[in-house]
Amino acid sequence: MAEWDLRKLRILRALDERGTVTATAEALHMTPSAVSQQLTNLARQLGVPLLQPQGRRVRLTDAARLVLRHADAVFEELERADATLAAYARGEAGEVRVGAFSTAVPALVVPAVRALRESCPRVSVRVRELEAAEAFESLADGEVEIALSLAAEAPTAADPRFTRFPLLSDPLDVALPPDHPLAGASALGLTDLAAEPWIFGGSGPWSDITRRACEAAGFSPHQAHSASDWTAILALVEAGMGVALVPRMAAARRDGVAMRELTSDRPVRHVVAALRKGSEQAPALANFLAALRSTAAESITRP
Template identity: 75%
Template sequence: MHDWDIKKLRILRTLAEQGTVTATAEALTMTPSAVSQQLTNLAKQLGVVLLEAQGRRVRLTDAAHLVLRHTEAVFAQLERADAELAGYLAGEAGEVRVGAFSTAVPALVVPAVAALRTSHPGIEVRVREAEAAEAYELLSAGSVDLALSLAAHAPTARDPRFTRIPLFADPLDVALPADHPLAGAPGLRLADLSGERWIFGGSGPWSEITRTACEAAGFVPEQAHSAAGWTAILAMVEAGMGVALVPRMAVTRRAYEVAVRVLEADRPARHVIAALRRGAEATPAVARVLTALREAAPQPVRG
């Protein structure tokens, strides 16, 4: 492999454009002797003769023209690299790897990526579904650049490894069978459902969130069925097997014959955050993704 020196190749290309060593030196703000020395060194590095004397001028050899053909492709690629680097530095380009929990992918990440394709097509977002514990392992290992998680299950704000950025509060609604006696009751409260059979996961984040919300309302929920996926939970509610707390993001676009009631008096919620390795929030492309996620976040229901 030959030593292709970009600086010397630029001098050769300029000589081809200007025609003389003197004009080349003027164009590059060099001395004629420096131009000649650099081209002599390039010829030695490549092992070919690049210039032939032609009176007081020099003529490029066939080998020099061969080198220049390839040099043009190299400089074109370098121009593209410069443009992409400038875009990266301005936050207009780059790759951002996002780890996100399951309900955040369709409700939050997908709309954010769709918006970025229009506003910043040079930014490529790679999505990896991962629950809270795995997301932080991936973030710590450098496998993702940004993790979407729940505040209740994130490392503490004092953890020096990460920066936590609040995104929004996802309200918890209650899903009841469509024919449930309380499906249309005005002013429904969580405490009104204390005697119901509940459906939630046997362990993990959602089990804790359900238990915490119910305990704040003054009762311990009786777990009738255990399920972790919203498809299974809502299907069981639809079949009249129990009731469930569900995050609003999980039911926004699902077609189930269930009554989903907003708990206006209780207003339980889970808090969604973005986490990054400390200092990474200053990376322009990551900042663009964070902005898109904030703009895609569901707006709170007023009432």
């Protein structure tokens, strides 16, 4: 295989453009003898003659023009590579892998991806829906580069593996059957619902959040039904089978359910993003994190 030397190929291309060795030397800040020597070495490396004398000048051989035809394609690809690397260095190209819990995907991740497409269309984002524990395992293992979770389920801020960023405090509203006596109450607190049948998951983060919120208000919720999917929970509420706490940022809503903001004992869940320590300097990741934080800051959720 021939030995290709990009610097010498650029000299050959400059000679084709300038027409003379002297003009080529001036353009490249070389001496004419250095230009001639480099082209002689290139001809030796490629095993074909590149120049023919033509009076006091030289002209390119057919072999040289064949070489340039392929060299131009190489230079074009190198220009594209330079542009791509420059965009990567600015965070305008690359890939970001995100692990997020279910309600964070439509409420935070998708709007952040849309915003990022406007400013950095060559950054691609791959999303995996994960529970909190899975998200941090995947983050630690390098399977994702940013994890969205609840602060209560995340490793502590002192964990040396991760850097945490608070995103937002998500209020929990109560879902009531539309004909519930308290559905139209002027004020509503968790203690008003102490005797109600409750609907929440049998285990996991949402079960813990519901239990903690009710216990902080002074009572232990009676779990009438166990469900973890928001569609299932709200369907049970709509059927008059109980009440449930629902995060404000949850995508699921039903017309047959009365969503009420709690005016006292108002529980919230704190949403955080986490990255591996030091990775926040990666340009594409930093740009996505900025879009995510902006989305969280601009998020206006209502019951």
